[in-house]
Amino acid sequence: MAARLAAIATAALVLGAGPARAAEVQVSPVIVSLSPTARSAIVLVRNQGQETVRFELQARSWTQSPAGEMLVEPTSDLAVYPPVLTLAPGEERNVRIGAITPFGAVEKTYRVFLQEMAPPETSEATAQVRVLSRIGLPIFLSPSKAVERTRLLDLVARAGKVTFRLVNEGTVHVRPTSVKLTGLGADGKTVFETDLPAWYVLPGGERIYEAVIPPEACASIQELEVSAALPRDVIRTKLAKPNACAP
Numbered sequence: 001m002a003a004r005l006a007a008i009a010t011a012a013l014v015l016g017a018g019p020a021r022a023a024e025v026q027v028s029p030v031i032v033s034l035s036p037t038a039r040s041a042i043v044l045v046r047n048q049g050q051e052t053v054r055f056e057l058q059a060r061s062w063t064q065s066p067a068g069e070m071l072v073e074p075t076s077d078l079a080v081y082p083p084v085l086t087l088a089p090g091e092e093r094n095v096r097i098g099a100i101t102p103f104g105a106v107e108k109t110y111r112v113f114l115q116e117m118a119p120p121e122t123s124e125a126t127a128q129v130r131v132l133s134r135i136g137l138p139i140f141l142s143p144s145k146a147v148e149r150t151r152l153l154d155l156v157a158r159a160g161k162v163t164f165r166l167v168n169e170g171t172v173h174v175r176p177t178s179v180k181l182t183g184l185g186a187d188g189k190t191v192f193e194t195d196l197p198a199w200y201v202l203p204g205g206e207r208i209y210e211a212v213i214p215p216e217a218c219a220s221i222q223e224l225e226v227s228a229a230l231p232r233d234v235i236r237t238k239l240a241k242p243n244a245c246a247p
Helices: none
Strands: 003-005 020-022 025-028 032-034 040-047 053-064 070-074 078-081 084-087 092-099 108-116 129-131 134-141 150-158 161-168 178-184 190-196 206-212 223-229 234-240
Touching: 025 134, 032 040, 032 092, 040 084, 053 078, 053 134, 078 108, 084 092, 092 134, 150 223, 150 234, 161 223, 178 206, 190 206
Parallel strands: 020 129, 032 134
Antiparallel strands: 003 025, 025 040, 040 092, 053 070, 053 084, 053 108, 078 092, 108 134, 150 161, 161 206, 178 190, 178 223, 223 234
C-alpha cells in the first residue's frame, strides 16, 4: 500500500507571505507490523515534488485518550534509520524500522513521524509561505496470541443525547470501517441515522462516543441501535423504548 502525503498534521510558516508550498512525498507501506520472526521492515519514501526536502525521523510510543485523541511520547523501543532523510526531486530512499524491545502478550503500538525540516532561507523562500509536513506511520508489534474482542457498552439516551462506549478487550488493535447510530420508529423503519467517527481503538482501550438526536426525530424513536463494522464482523447493541427526549 502506498500513499501520497503532503502537509499532514503540522504546519509551520517560513517568513514572508504569498502562495503556500508543501512537500509532496509518497510512502509505502503506510502501516508497519512487526513480529518476533520479522523484527524489522523497510519503508520506501519518495520525493514527488520539485524541491529537495529533509525529514527528521522520530519514534514515539502511542496511546489514546477515551475521546480518541492520539497521545505520543518519545521511546527507545524502536530503531529507525536513517535518523535524518534528505531527498532530491524524484529521489527515493529506504527507511528501516526495527523493534529493540521484547514482544509481549499484548500488542505494542507506536508511531514513527517523518517531520519535515525547514529549508535554508532564500530570497524565493521568503516570498512564500512554507507548510512543513508531518507524516505519522502506525507501527504495531504483534502479541504472542492475537485475540479480537470488541464490545459496545453503556448505551444511554437522555435529553436528546446518546452516549456509549466502544471497548477493545482483545490483545490487538481494532479499526472499525464505520460506526453508526440509528433510530427506529414503531414500524421498525429508520427515523434517523448518523455516521460517527471510526478510528483505531488500541488493545485495552476504549472510545467514548456522544451523539445528538435530531429534535424532530426524538419523540418518534422506539429503539436505538449502534453498529460498528469491524474487519471480521459487525457488532451491535440496542436500547428499546429509550425515551430519548426525557431530561
